[in-house]
Amino acid sequence: MTTKKRDMADFPHFDAKTIASPIPQDTLGDRLAFLGMAGSGKTYNAGVCVERLLLDNRRCVIIDPLGVWWGLRLRPNGKDASQFDVPIFGGDHGDLVLTENAGQLIGETVAGMQESCILDLSGIGTKAGERRFMLPFLTALYGGVDSPVYLICDESDMYAPQQLLDKEGEAAKLLGMMETIVRRGRVRGFIPWLITQRPAVLSKNILSQADGIVSFKLTGSQDRDAIGAWIEGQAYKQQGKAILASLPSLQRGEAVIWIPARGILKTESFPEKLTFDSSRTPKWGEKLRAKSLKPLDLGKLKERLATIEAETKANDPKLLKAEIVRLRRELAAKSVRAPDPAQKPAAKPQPKPMEKNVKESEAKALREENATMRHRVAQLEAAHQTSSAGPPSSEPATISAIDMGAIYAYVKHRATNDPELLAVIMRRPEIQVAVTRHTIHTDDSKLVGMLAILISEGFFDSGATGNAAYDELKRRGKSVAKPSVYRVADQLAEKGFLTKEASGYRAVADMKVNILDAA
Secondary structure (H helix, E strand, O other): OOOOOOOHHHOOOOOOOOOOOOOOHHHOOOOEEEEOOOOOOHHHHHHHHHHHHHHOOOOEEEEEOOOOOHHHHEOOOOOOEOOOOOOEEOOOOOOEOOOHHHHHHHHHHHHOOOOOEEEEOOOOOOHHHHHHHHHHHHHHHHHHOOOOEEEEEOOHHHOOEOOOOOOOOHHHHHHHHHHHHHHHHHHHOEEEEEEEOOHHHEOHHHHOOOOEEEEOOOOOHHHHHHHHHHHHHOOOHHHHHHHHHHHHHOOOOEEEEEEHHHOEEEEEEOOOOOOOOOOOOOOOOOOHHHOOOOOOOOHHHHHHHHHHHHHHHHOOHHHHHHHHHHHHHHHHHHOOOOOOOOOOOOOOOOOOOOOOOOOHHHHHHHHHHHHHHHHHHHHHHHHHHHHHHOOOOOOOOOOOOOOHHHHHHHHHHHHHHOHHHHHHHOOOOOOOOOOOOOOOOOOOOOHHHHHHHHHHOOOOOOOEOHHHHHHHHHHOOOOOOHHHHHHHHHHHHHHOOEEEEOOEEEEOOOOOOOOOOOO
């Protein structure tokens, strides 16, 4: 696939050398943070800057969790194609479907591309699924990039949060990868741009690395305080007070631009985009997503993605367990039995519709295989007991480790190729599932602790919305933000303390919340 040369003649209302922009061309290579509340124009005007990068043939990788960047492919009228043949991976307008299992493949592919691209993660469906995609994607991208690339990360606080409930899981690893790219990625060619409507929940370690901020309207005191911390880190405390005071009154599309190393400190408005505004709020009855794009030819990559998805499903333990349960039910319905030679032959009953006659030679083979499996199980149990009891004895070990993946693969293979054998084997073994409970230690000064108290009091037993939880906390005199209530409730749902249903959030019956009085 090739990318067309960007020709400014296609945009007659702009001159290539004198594009009106509050950010000078030579500062676009800095690490920038675009900040602003919802509707302030941060994504739109970050898009204005990205258009300038594309016109200058600079490579951009756009992380789009909301599915709002596809408008780069259309002119402002939303009908005609623009000059930007930017491949879109995923989402309603994607050139191919993106799944949470394709992170490494897409990362390796993007690292080797000369073209810019958009990764639309809105179709993955869950935040956990997005993280499962992003970690291997960024890891592969970081390992494969050897030339300049802009990493435009919209809603960057989703992948680099200030607070983590699970400090040892995938979210922590993803945060570490983001820090690596922002702090050390320049030597590999990375130029990160961060976009967020909540500076307060974006990792301070990452925000502090920004060379400059482009701040649109912000009314929340916590978000302005986060910018204040960045300003103090730049040793411009006095100027910062006036800037922070001006943020709540900025108009849509107006921003404070501060790049200290360049001597830039000003408040200006941005020009209109050259492409379709797909990030704006739809008018009543309008469907922005209904716009259609001419698909690009990514046939070979589609085939590789399909292969990755098939292999992932084939090796997924959950799917293998489900397959075993299905086979159990099927075999129980067929009631397959091998004849016992020790019993005297009885009168032959008429075979039932679902039964299958088994020959003596087949029955003998089944019994031999069953004996082999019992011997194998005994070996595994002996090896497990030896490893649990302490140092090994002088007897040579039969098995050095228990490979559960190999056992699942073996069971599935035998179930597929010889169901009669599985019927004999599966009368004795049973599946035991060990459940690891997550323990979160907190207190009632933190929002997660406040919601935990509501869980323990039965507030969520019959289901309650995030709105209702916010109102209850306000009634109790707690100072909380409504979006934060939803965010923390979502995190508790991911941990299994709550479930998300049509009626809101519902407490999980067997999850324990212990309330301890402070000493």
